[in-house]
Amino acid sequence: MDNPIKKLNKDFESRVRLGVMSVLSVNEWVDFNTLKDLLEVTDGNLASHIRSLETSGYLEVRKQFVARKPKTSYNITLKGKKAFSEHLSALEALLK
Amino acid sequence: MKNSEKHLQDLNEIRQIMERSTKFxxxxxxxxxLAGIIAIVGTVAAILYLDSRAISYEALLTMHHEDAANAPLVFFIADATIVLVLALSGAVFFSCRKAKKSGEKIWSPVTKRLLYHLALPLVTGGILVLILVWQRNVHLVAPFTLIFYGLSLVNAGKYTNREIVWLGIAEITTGLAATIWTQHGLWLWGTGFGIYHIIYGITLYHKYERKTVAHG
Incomplete structure (x- = not known):
């Protein structure tokens, strides 16, 4: 039998990254400040985790100006959706 | 063992964040x-007013284009507006208080989404009711406020606690009944906006608020 632990995604070991993926899996285009409020983390901490998720290709970034202020929003990619749902299944399998 | 505890915690947190990020x-x-009590007071005020003028609600509905109906209409519009404003203020006040207690921001994308979905049927119904008053189709005002309010609650159901959907369905049903038996519109309105709100409020309190108080 496959060991479900192997299916756990290392990218989602961090609480912050897990949180970002949770928010993005049920919301489209969420901006940085909303994520920060929801997850209750600092700017720097969130930014570094988001960068690593972006490098893995799990989320896409959109930068725009709203009322002359830069606003960065994030959306989950197909790859991210798949990786996250596999991670969830693995978590559930481990608890059975 | 320690690991499985972490996994369970992870899953719980994921579920919580998903809910918090989509629902108000x-x-x-x-x-x-509070809204229920205000609505009952408003209904009683309307009944007392009609009594004092010795008009029945049923008679008022049939006074088409008669000057005698003007004063009662103005009273009803003022009464309903006061009820609406007070009930809304109460909702805003208690929501802010609850958000503050749980350390959440009151003005978030989730709030905007909820308000948008509430507003669409509600504004439509509000304009429709104004048209009905203007056309002197007064008998449809009570039923249609119930129906459109109910529709707006059901519409908002995805974006807040699910209990609101049941309140919405009850309002719609009562509104339809009031459309059939328009002569009973006044007390059906009082039941829908008064008693249902109180039942809904108590349910919500027991389910979500009492617990948090008990746990400190």
């Missing part, structure tokens, strides 16, 4: 109870 969870049971 700061609706307070107290707002429902």
């Amino acid at each position: 969870l700061s609706l307070s049971g107290w707002a429902g109870i």
Whole structure:
């Protein structure tokens, strides 16, 4: 039998990254400040985790100006959706 | 063992974050109870007013284009507006208080989404009711406020606690009944906006608020 632990995604070991993926899996285009409020983390901490998720290709970034202020929003990619749902299944399998 | 605890914690946190990021969870049971009481007071005021003028609600509905109906209409519009404003203020006040208690921001994308979905049927119904008053189709005002309010609650159901959907369905049903038996519109309105709100408020309080108080 496959060991479900192997299916756990290392990218989602961090609480912050897990949180970002949770928010993005049920919301489209969420901006940085909303994520920060929801997850209750600092700017720097969130930014570094988001960068690593972006490098893995799990989320896409959109930068725009709203009322002359830069606003960065994030959306989950197909790859991210798949990786996250596999991670969830693995978590559930481990608890059975 | 330690690992499985972490996994369970992870799953719980994921579920919580998903809910928190899609639903406005700061609706307070107290707002429902207060809105219900205000609506009952408003209904009683209307009944007493009609009594004092020795007109029945049924008679008022049939006074088409008669000057005698003007004063009662103005009273009803003022009464309903006061009820609406007070009930809304209560809802805003208790929501802010609850959000503050749980350390959440009141003005978030989730709030905007909830308000948008509430507003669409509500504004439509509001304009429709104004047209009905203007056309002197007064008998449809009570039923249509119930129906459109109910539709707006059901519409908002995805974005807050699910209990609101049941309140919405009850309002719609009562509104349809009031459309059939328009002569009973006044007390059906009082039941829908008064008693249902109180039941809804108590349910919400028992389910979500009492617990948090008990746990400190």
